[in-house]
Amino acid sequence: MSPSLDKPDVWRFERNFPSVSASVVPFLDAIVAELEKREWNPSDVFAIRLALDEAVANAIEHGNRHDPEKKVQLCAEISGERILVSIQDEGPGFSFDSIRDPTLEENLEIPQGRGLFLIRNFMTRVWHNDRGNVIYMEKRPQNEAEELDGDKPLDP
Amino acid sequence: MGLSNAHTMTRYIGKAAVIDCLDAKLNEELTIQAWGEELTSIVANLPKDRDRVVVNFQNVKFMSSSALRVLITLNTKAKVQKAALFLCGICPNIMEVFKITKLDSIFKIRATENEAVNSLLK
Numbered sequence: 118m119s120p121s122l123d124k125p126d127v128w129r130f131e132r133n134f135p136s137v138s139a140s141v142v143p144f145l146d147a148i149v150a151e152l153e154k155r156e157w158n159p160s161d162v163f164a165i166r167l168a169l170d171e172a173v174a175n176a177i178e179h180g181n182r183h184d185p186e187k188k189v190q191l192c193a194e195i196s197g198e199r200i201l202v203s204i205q206d207e208g209p210g211f212s213f214d215s216i217r218d219p220t221l222e223e224n225l226e227i228p229q230g231r232g233l234f235l236i237r238n239f240m241t242r243v244w245h246n247d248r249g250n251v252i253y254m255e256k257r258p259q260n261e262a263e264e265l266d267g268d269k270p271l272d273p
Numbered sequence: 274m275g276l277s278n279a280h281t282m283t284r285y286i287g288k289a290a291v292i293d294c295l296d297a298k299l300n301e302e303l304t305i306q307a308w309g310e311e312l313t314s315i316v317a318n319l320p321k322d323r324d325r326v327v328v329n330f331q332n333v334k335f336m337s338s339s340a341l342r343v344l345i346t347l348n349t350k351a352k353v354q355k356a357a358l359f360l361c362g363i364c365p366n367i368m369e370v371f372k373i374t375k376l377d378s379i380f381k382i383r384a385t386e387n388e389a390v391n392s393l394l395k
Contacts, residue, residue: 166335167335228343231342
C-alpha cells in the first residue's frame with residue numbers, strides 16, 4: 118500500500134487474503150480512503166466499493182468455496198485517471214458467460230446471482246482470464262469514462 | 274421505545290411494525306447473516322393484528338448483493354404469510370442498485386417512513 122517510486126502519483130497495492138470475508142474489509146476500506154483522498158466523486162467511490170465487495174465475495178464463495186487454506190489475491194492501482202483492480206482465487210475457474218440475466222421477470226425473485234451483474238454495470242470495463250479465476254476491473258471517473266470511445270481493455 | 278436487537282430496532286406505529294436497520298454498512302458476511310436472521314424472526318413473529326412491516330434504511334449507506342438476497346427472501350416469506358412489506362429511507366446510491374437490478378419493481382418502496390406507514394394504513 119504505497120505510492121510507486123517511478124510514478125509518485127500512482128498508488129499500488131497487492132495482498133493475499135485467507136478466504137474469510139472479514140479479513141479483506143480493512144483493505145477495501147483503505148482503497149476507498151485513497152479514492153476519497155484523491156477527491157473521486159462519491160457515487161464513483163460507492164460503485165467501486167460495491168464492485169470490490171462483490172468480486173471478493175465471488176472469489177471466496179464460488180472460487181475458493183470458503184476454504185480458509187485458499188487465498189484471494191487482490192491487486193489495485195490508482196492513478197489520477199483510473200483505478201485498475203484484479204482479484205484472483207484458487208478455484209478451478211468460472212464461466213463468466215453462463216450468468217443468467219437477473220433483470221428478466223422470471224429471475225427477479227431469485228435471491229442469488231446479482232454480484233457479477235452489478236460489477237459489470239458499475240465499472241467502466243470488466244474482463245477475465247481464460248481459466249476464469251481472475252477478474253479485472255477498471256473504472257475511470259464518470260466524466261472521463263463518458264469520453265471513452267470503446268477502445269480495447271488495458272492490460273493490468 | 275422499541276424492541277432493540279444488535280442490527281435492528283422495531284417500533285409499532287398503529288398496525289405497522291417499523292424496523293430500523295442500525296448498521297451503516299450491510300456488506301460483511303456475518304453482519305448480513307445476523308441482520309437477516311433478525312428480520313426473518315421479526316416478520317415470522319408479528320402479532321396477529323399487526324401484519325404490516327416497514328423496513329427503514331435511513332442509517333444504511335452501503336449494501337452489497339448479499340443484503341439484497343436477504344431482502345428478496347424476506348419479501349417471499351412476507352407474501353406467504355400475507356404480510357404487507359414496505360421499504361423506505363433508501364439513500365440514492367443504494368436506490369440506484371435497486372433500479373439497475375429492477376428490484377424496485379418487486380419491492381414496495383417509499384421515500385420516507387411517513388409515506389410507507391401511510392401507504393400501509395390506507
